[in-house]
Amino acid sequence: MNLSSEGVWVLDENGNTDLINEPGAAILGFAPDEIIGKRPADIGFLGFDEDAQGVCEDQVERREFRMRRRDGTYIWVSSTARSFHDEDGQHKGSVALFSDVTNEKCQPDFKDDACQKLEVLEGISDGLFALSHDWRFIYLNDIAAANFGKKTRDLLGKMIWEECPELLGTSFELTCREVMESREKQKFETKSLCSDKWFDIRVDPTPSGIMVHWIDVTERRKALKALKEKEAKHRNLFENLHEAVSIFRPVIDGSGEVVDLEWVDANPVVDSIFGLRKGQIIGKRVSQMYRDLGAPATPISAIKEVMATGTSASIEDYHDPLLDRHMFVSVVPLEDGTYGMMAIDITGLKKVQNRAEEQRARLQAILDNTPVAVGVIDTKGGIVLDNGVLKKIWCNEELTLTSVSDYSKCRAWWPETGEPVKPEDWPAARALKGETSTSTFDIEKYDGTRGALIISAAPIRDEAGNITGAVWTNQDISDLRRTEEELKRSNADLQQFAYVASHDLQEPLRMVMAYLGLLIRRHGHELNPKAAEYAKIAMDGAERMRQLIDDLLAYSRIESNKAVRTPVDLNHVARSVVSDLRMAIEEADAEVDVESLPVVYADEAQMVQVLQNLIGNAVKFRGAEPPRVKISSKRRIGEWVISVKDNGTGIDPRHQDDLFKMFHRLHGRAEYPGTGIGLAITKKIVERHGGRIWFESEPGKGTTFHFTMPGMT
């Protein structure tokens, strides 16, 4: 509601222009002086004054019409005209308020809008009156009269200062007198004398005196104040945002191409990014800034792309070439052809996101490359997520499982009983009931081959503990199972071979040994010394062979014997072994010290063999000093460690693996007799009992053999 764009045209009783304001004259294409004193018809506006004169007092005529301006262009004018009369009904003049509505005219609902606007102007907020040189009212509208608390007809022709003495001494009176005197228009804003209203008052000189025109600007002031406060708030927000906010003006070249962006405004963050003081960025150009700071590229093309969308749009992840940071950039076209842009540094976020993505990719890679089928089922038992291995395992690319009852599509048997596995027995189905389980099933695949599966499943629960599904794994152990069976078979074959071989070897060996013995005993004296020596060598060989066969038999029997496990007191075993070895111990001048040993669950005869081998070795492989052997034990979680420590020759730790192999000997036969099977037997027994065996040694200082036995529960 800008009064300055409204034209005010006042005609006297003769139809001559008494007053026209500057905006009014400008609408018509003249200066006010060119119109004052003239009739509208004199300057080419036919019908305008007739219109005004034609209306009765207190009536408002509202019209729109097309007008030719002085420069020949046509405009649409909306006009509200009124005539006024003296007490005798004599026409005293007329006034018209008008405005250029050419632009609005283009809009379809202009008429109503314009009428409303004028109603507001004339009918509600505008006050207008004209005074003669002797301060009498020539014209006043209802608003003006109401403002003085009088009726229009009561005031016309009367002296203002007499009728409205409250105005005397006010700045209003002063201004009116000054304008009357100086013939210079004045404008001021003032608060109403009798209300909280604010008025924008304009006093214009007229040929017959002055004209006073005011509008109520209370609302405008309020709105302005609110706007200012709002703006201050926005500014404050803008200035204090941690994110960089800029307003750009596109710089356009001759061909209309956007070639650069110029900062129209920016918050201090932007200044500081470019190392400038507050406000210094304004007027600078983006590409120039980036080039000056040595950036390898500018963001112009990226921003242009967003600008081209014509709406507010954003770049999710823009890598800024200058800052080497990842940014979220959003661009908003503003009404005046500029663009607002906000950039948020998401480098940190991006890093976290990248890490999460990497982790996800790694997990996916593991899942995709694992030979184990992994998946998730919903509460009905249907597969909602899996790595595709299940279909491969079952040799059926079409296999779909949408509920527990579908599990019957997978043919499986309990290996122990050969009973078919019911759908609800699958670990996945059990997981839906809250159970975490692992089962091994024999299966028949879709290609008809048999195999075995290890299946595990566990429930998935939400925060409240409700089961929302389950995660499962299926591992195809068909090959493993086959290998295991083959290995078992081949082991059994080997066992059988060793047993039969050693058993059957005994008979011919017996012939050799026994008859060689008889030959030496009965006919030794008939042999010459050379022959007697040969016979002796043959006997030695035969004896060694017997030892080998015996040990081989013992070794093969470890497996072929049924496992008989009873609680075995190792203290007792150790004592009886020491007693059995008494001869050897005494011969070597050895001391064997048995500390407290545990009771283990084992095959007693085999435990005897183990301790016999270890204690026997400790005494046998002696150094220069008389052997000192200590047997001790230590409790560990779930197992016992039994140690046999000696002060003998020691063993190079390089032999850690070889030492326990069959027939492996570290020494010449002349130094230490033996077949090299003892430790192989010992190892086999220990492992058969679920234990491990190893040694620690320092050559020259001694050796400690350790073996473990599962603790009794």
Place this chain on the structure above:
Amino acid sequence: MEGGYRVVLIEDNDGDAGLVEEILNETGLQPELIWFKAGHAAMKYFTDGGKADLILLDLNIPGTSGHELIPSLAREGVCQDTPIVVLSGSTSPEDMAKAREEGVSCYLVKPMTLEEMDEMAVTLRDILQGKDELGH
């Protein structure tokens, strides 16, 4: 009672039979040795009313095995008075246990060395003279 002992040997291996002969000589009792190479021949000997003071039985013989022969001999009432001593090359605990279950008096592993032969001679002499605990 000095002399006059009769020992029945059931053994298919000539070498082992030779050794048994040597060992029996070592007992100093000069027992009479009746040697069968197969189980059925020995059975015939006993069913025909043959007598023995000691039966030495190899488990690993052709035809009827030693394990099968033991119950047959028992049915003939032979073992009532005659100790059966198994002579075996096997040191397998299963073989030993099985023979004991079948009611043999003694399980002897065939000797290899002179010492073992001497030991066995002592054992057999004791059995023949009725001194062995495992005997009668």
